[in-house]
Amino acid sequence: MLSGGWGSGFDAPPRILIVDDDPNLLVLLADQLREDGYETMTARDGDEALSRLRSGWPDLLIIDMMMPRMDGLTLAREIKGHADLPIIVLSAVDAGDSKADLLEEVAEDYVTKPYHYPELRARINRVLRRLGDKVPRQSLVLGPSLVLDLHRREATVDGRVVQLTPTESRLLYALAANMGQTVTTETLLARGWADTEDADPSYVWVTMRRLRQKVEVDPNRPAHLMTVRGVGYRLLSEASRPPADEGGSAA
Amino acid sequence: MSGAEPPEPQRLGMPWSFRSRLTVALVAAAVLPLAGFGILVLVTDIATSSGTTDTVGRLLLFAIAVAALFGILVAYVLAADVTAPLRAIAAAVNRVGAGDLSTPIHVSGEDELARLAESHNRLAADLERRNRELGRILAAIESASPRDGVEYLAGRAATDAKAAFGMIDAQVHLTDPESVPEEERVPGDPRPVRALLRAGGEELGVIAGHLPATRAWERADQDLLELFASEIAVAIRNAQLFTRVEAQNAQLLELDAAKDDFLRGVSHNLQTPLTSIRAYAEQLIDARPDRRLGIIAEQADRLSRMVRQLLTVTRLESGALKPRSEVVALAPRVRRAWEALATEGVAFELDDGSAGWLAVADADQLDQVLWALLDNAVKYGGGRIDVAVEVDRPASRLRLTVGDAGEGVSEADRGRLFQRFVRGERRRPDEGSGLGLYVSRELCRAMGGDLVLEPARPGRGAAFSIVLPGEPAEES
Numbered sequence: 001m002l003s004g005g006w007g008s009g010f011d012a013p014p015r016i017l018i019v020d021d022d023p024n025l026l027v028l029l030a031d032q033l034r035e036d037g038y039e040t041m042t043a044r045d046g047d048e049a050l051s052r053l054r055s056g057w058p059d060l061l062i063i064d065m066m067m068p069r070m071d072g073l074t075l076a077r078e079i080k081g082h083a084d085l086p087i088i089v090l091s092a093v094d095a096g097d098s099k100a101d102l103l104e105e106v107a108e109d110y111v112t113k114p115y116h117y118p119e120l121r122a123r124i125n126r127v128l129r130r131l132g133d134k135v136p137r138q139s140l141v142l143g144p145s146l147v148l149d150l151h152r153r154e155a156t157v158d159g160r161v162v163q164l165t166p167t168e169s170r171l172l173y174a175l176a177a178n179m180g181q182t183v184t185t186e187t188l189l190a191r192g193w194a195d196t197e198d199a200d201p202s203y204v205w206v207t208m209r210r211l212r213q214k215v216e217v218d219p220n221r222p223a224h225l226m227t228v229r230g231v232g233y234r235l236l237s238e239a240s241r242p243p244a245d246e247g248g249s250a251a
Numbered sequence: 252m253s254g255a256e257p258p259e260p261q262r263l264g265m266p267w268s269f270r271s272r273l274t275v276a277l278v279a280a281a282v283l284p285l286a287g288f289g290i291l292v293l294v295t296d297i298a299t300s301s302g303t304t305d306t307v308g309r310l311l312l313f314a315i316a317v318a319a320l321f322g323i324l325v326a327y328v329l330a331a332d333v334t335a336p337l338r339a340i341a342a343a344v345n346r347v348g349a350g351d352l353s354t355p356i357h358v359s360g361e362d363e364l365a366r367l368a369e370s371h372n373r374l375a376a377d378l379e380r381r382n383r384e385l386g387r388i389l390a391a392i393e394s395a396s397p398r399d400g401v402e403y404l405a406g407r408a409a410t411d412a413k414a415a416f417g418m419i420d421a422q423v424h425l426t427d428p429e430s431v432p433e434e435e436r437v438p439g440d441p442r443p444v445r446a447l448l449r450a451g452g453e454e455l456g457v458i459a460g461h462l463p464a465t466r467a468w469e470r471a472d473q474d475l476l477e478l479f480a481s482e483i484a485v486a487i488r489n490a491q492l493f494t495r496v497e498a499q500n501a502q503l504l505e506l507d508a509a510k511d512d513f514l515r516g517v518s519h520n521l522q523t524p525l526t527s528i529r530a531y532a533e534q535l536i537d538a539r540p541d542r543r544l545g546i547i548a549e550q551a552d553r554l555s556r557m558v559r560q561l562l563t564v565t566r567l568e569s570g571a572l573k574p575r576s577e578v579v580a581l582a583p584r585v586r587r588a589w590e591a592l593a594t595e596g597v598a599f600e601l602d603d604g605s606a607g608w609l610a611v612a613d614a615d616q617l618d619q620v621l622w623a624l625l626d627n628a629v630k631y632g633g634g635r636i637d638v639a640v641e642v643d644r645p646a647s648r649l650r651l652t653v654g655d656a657g658e659g660v661s662e663a664d665r666g667r668l669f670q671r672f673v674r675g676e677r678r679r680p681d682e683g684s685g686l687g688l689y690v691s692r693e694l695c696r697a698m699g700g701d702l703v704l705e706p707a708r709p710g711r712g713a714a715f716s717i718v719l720p721g722e723p724a725e726e727s
Binding site: 006022028029031032065066091092093096112113114115165166167168196197199200201202203205206207208209210212219227229230243 | 327329434435514516518519521522523524525526527529530531533534551555561575576577578580583584587607610611614616722723724726727
């Protein structure tokens with residue numbers, strides 16, 4: 001289990017700060033994570049968490065949504081205001097709830113209580129792995145008809161705002177980090193469905209097809225979301241497109 | 252009051268009065284044929300005495316014709332003169348009908364027609380003035396919005412009334428009308444006027460003001476003021492109701508948010524200990540496998556699913572739950588749900604005919620549905636569960652059917668099975684919440700699909716089918 005599931009890029013064991021008002025859960029989860037080789041810190045509430053941050057930043061935070069005094073949303077916002085530390089929210093309320101939605105905008109991922117430890121671990125590793133590519137906080141303009149606001153999980157297509165699911169925005173994010181280059185189906189699968197054991201390449205194919213319906217003006221003649229048959233996908237912006245595509249402006 | 256230069260009056264009539272002209276016309280009509288007949292007799296007489304009878308006959312006919320023509324001519328000319336003022340008045344009345352109130356008719360003299368024309372002119376001028384007032388009133392009423400607030404509407408109504416009726420002053424009192432004393436009219440002083448603000452049988456107040464002493468105030472003017480008052484009363488009442496409804500809305504939203512918070516709190520308080528129970532049991536199993544620890548973990552899961560179901564019901568009803576559209580392979584998902592239930596002594600068969608098609612659903616919510624259906628089949632299914640996944644390609648739908656070998660659903664239960672808190676009549680009262688099928692159907696519908704009970708099959712148990720949107724698994 002100590003095989004470094006957190007992936008490359010970490011010389012030392014990743015440090016995780018767990019914030020929860022239930023002391024049982026703190027001890028338990030810290031034990032579970034330590035057994036898997038992570039370094040852990042714990043905090044009983046938001047204030048304690050903030051003071052812990054002063055003595056050194058963790059690589060990731062796990063924050064309970066419902067806490068006395070400072071709730072998870074406030075704490076997550078406070079932290080993100082200082083540093084872009086990845087946050088996983090632990091909540092008794094499942095995703096899809098209005099308040100949970102708010103939190104998901106701030107946090108990187110969301111796990112429902114009671115958590116299943118293997119699933120939580122898979123999500124921790126996924127969040128840690130994608131540390132390399134930063135979610136752009138600003139709009140990503142791919143052309144006159146497509147603007148991505150991945151931190152808000154929104155795309156603006158021909159002036160119309162469409163909502164993206166967490167998976168869709170994760171995939172676009174992986175593609176946007178490698179703009180113009182092909183990203184393999186396997187990579188996308190790992191990015192989008194790290195915690196889904198049943199997932200296979202068809203998950204990527206179908207989700208990309210649905211994504212194209214959402215973000216392309218003409219899904220049958222895509223301008224941005226391109227398939228590289230048998231390999232993967234790539235995202236094109238107006239700037240990264242070959243000059244020949246630009247209507248004869250090439251010499 | 253008209254302000255503009257008065258239009259050129261229409262001049263009609265003659266120096267004689269209408270009566271004298273009519274007299275002349277009647278006399279002419281009566282006398283001329285008589286005169287004609289006299290001439291005729293005279294001519295006949297001359298002819299009989301000096302010429303042939305033939306000449307006499309022709310002359311006779313000629314004379315009759317001349318007399319008749321002359322009579323008609325004179326009558327026509329006189330009639331034209333007599334009816335001209337009448338036609339002018341008719342035309343003026345028609346103009347009033349068409350909306351032109353500004354062209355008076357002038358008929359000279361003192362006769363009946365002149366008086367008729369004069370009273371028409373007065374009527375038209377009155378109408379024109381009231382029309383102008385009505386126009387201002389309508390404009391004032393139409394621009395009133397319930398969002399404007401009561402105080403603002405009352406203040407503006409006073410200003411509008413003052414302008415529309417040419418008042419010296421006007422006030423709107425939003426108090427008991429009795430408390431605003433009625434003023435006596437003193438000749439020579441400004442004339443007091445008032446009207447009740449009445450809406451829906453309720454007296455909201457009174458509008459009162461003063462007119463210049465010289466201003467005529469007739470029944471029609473009072474009617475107009477009362478019309479204005481009643482319209483303003485309706486607007487003010489709407490504003491009052493609007494304010495009240497807004498306050499109630501805000502309160503309801505607050506309560507709704509409080510309810511959501513409460514439910515989150517309840518859920519949190521129940522799930523937190525369950526999380527510890529479950530995780531400790533799991534940790535202990537890892538160290539030392541024991542069937543009893545497995546049961547603790549399963550029962551903790553079961554309890555936590557029930558809490559979640561209750562939370563899901565309320566949030567589905569309030570619209571706070573919005574399932575996501577993600578892709579899910581149904582067969583592995585149902586197998587996993589079955590494993591999570593960790594049931595012993597029940598035969599489970601899964602026939603995957605999905606041909607790689609993926610369902611579009613919210614995996615977390617789908618799990619709730621699968622658990623509910625499988626749980627049901629375990630309880631009432633006679634120890635055997637058959638799950639089949641099929642594709643309906645033309646409709647782009649996937650169908651997952653959970654069939655069992657139990658007694659099936661009784662005819663009486665079929666119609667009410669999906670209602671809240673309903674359990675089948677053969678079922679013991681202590682089993683389940685009675686919410687499972689209701690929540691499951693609502694969840695499926697929220698995900699763009701449905702949950703149906705399959706028709707009864709003789710010799711076999713109940714079968715429920717989940718229908719969900721599906722997508723072929725092709726690279727594209």
